[in-house]
Amino acid sequence: AQSVTQPDIHITVSEGASLELRCNYSYGATPYLFWYVQSPGQGLQLLLKYFSGDTLVQGIKGFEAEFKRSQSSFNLRKPSVHWSDAAEYFCAVGAPDSSYKLIFGSGTRLLVRP
């Protein structure tokens, strides 16, 4: 069965600093991978997704993520964080050959220092 680990519960960065949020997955083949963002009291918004092809994917709001098969990782990055990026970020994995569901990680809460 697939699983997702987000090892950092909280991360605090200064505005303008770079950001990397970690995500590791467990799945026997190449999964579908997603990053979602949830602002307080809001729903989930898709930042980016990886299905196949180029392992570096670009998303909305200046985010990107890199799929590394050898490390079973799909880390989210942003070169310069804005105060409005403060939110909770969820990595999710789907099993394209066997399932309809997404398995979510436990989330990383991003705090941005002025």
Add this chain to the structure above:
Amino acid sequence: EPEVTQTPSHQVTQMGQEVILRCVPISNHLYFYWYRQILGQKVEFLVSFYNNEISEKSEIFDDQFSVERPDGSNFTLKIRSTKLEDSAMYFCASSDRRLAEAFFGQGTRLTVV
């Protein structure tokens, strides 16, 4: 931009009562989902629905839960006899293909007292 709409945004119900959570998925989507998020916890899959039937459900989705697409636009989640532990944010989502980008609604916060 098309969006998934959920109503109500917040519902308070007494333990043992039935609740129906409503969702209007994006109009050309074919796959529909319910997820829930207990406060402070991860988002959990409940059920997926395709071609007018359940395609997959989780262990959480027991006999107290049911889903329905009563017409061409609505997608509902019914909890027959609510328990305190059903208190959570419930998210509806839809996609045009299996495991394609799922668009989530804003959620319904269910509080069981």
